[in-house]
Amino acid sequence: MKKIFILSILLFSASLFSQSLTGSWKLVEENGKEVSDKEVVRVYQDSYFAEGAKKAGTNEFLWALGGEFTNDDYTTTLDFNTKSPEMIGELQDPKLSFQGENKIQINNVTEVQVWERISTNENDLNGNWVITGRKRDGNMNKMKPGDRRTIKILSGDRFQWVAFNSATREFSGTGGGTYSAENGKYTEHIEFFSRDDSRVGADLSFDYEVKNGEWHHSGKSSKGNPIYEIWSPYEEAYSK
Numbered sequence: 001m002k003k004i005f006i007l008s009i010l011l012f013s014a015s016l017f018s019q020s021l022t023g024s025w026k027l028v029e030e031n032g033k034e035v036s037d038k039e040v041v042r043v044y045q046d047s048y049f050a051e052g053a054k055k056a057g058t059n060e061f062l063w064a065l066g067g068e069f070t071n072d073d074y075t076t077t078l079d080f081n082t083k084s085p086e087m088i089g090e091l092q093d094p095k096l097s098f099q100g101e102n103k104i105q106i107n108n109v110t111e112v113q114v115w116e117r118i119s120t121n122e123n124d125l126n127g128n129w130v131i132t133g134r135k136r137d138g139n140m141n142k143m144k145p146g147d148r149r150t151i152k153i154l155s156g157d158r159f160q161w162v163a164f165n166s167a168t169r170e171f172s173g174t175g176g177g178t179y180s181a182e183n184g185k186y187t188e189h190i191e192f193f194s195r196d197d198s199r200v201g202a203d204l205s206f207d208y209e210v211k212n213g214e215w216h217h218s219g220k221s222s223k224g225n226p227i228y229e230i231w232s233p234y235e236e237a238y239s240k
Helices: 002-018 234-239
Strands: 023-030 038-045 048-055 061-069 076-081 095-098 103-107 112-119 127-136 139-142 148-155 158-165 170-182 185-193 203-211 214-220 226-233
Touching (some): 038 148, 127 234
Antiparallel strands (some): 023 038, 023 112, 038 048, 048 061, 061 076, 095 103, 127 226, 148 158, 203 214, 214 226
């Protein structure tokens, strides 16, 4: 009987830790109430997550937050947080539990949230990226990531870019939505944008190629200016 009990515990633990947060999630319930006045999406990928929120119906940007997380015991360390900048850099230990394969519950100090999985789809560009090169006047300028950085996290058909400084807690901007990456063509559909919500609904298409593990990204920006950028895997860029 004792052996059966121990085996049951081991199987339960293995099942719990085999579940992955990788992909995209939508906030559907908060403190027991359905979330209908705002749209909040999280993207989890490569031990990093980003969250963006807008007001439902008006596309008004509300907040962004994100940073590193651990998958086993689920702790978080925020790199940016427009709601509560004082929390940046602090280790947080919310309680996370899976409710089946497609829902999670996160218990914070002041709120209980239920998130529903949107997608786990994968493609060439799934990852957490940081910009390390940008072409100007025909010359490629290398950029060494530090406290001030621009990241773009892609997973489960969702993307979010964020520009911030984790040391000074300065936040420069963010945007996100859905995307596709196929046959060298990367297309974004903007669903929220902190700098100009009139851009919500726009589609932007770019050419892309992954060379030696780096994402080469070219086309025209949201303002119509030509761009050529190089994005590197976040963990590799900072390990160097």
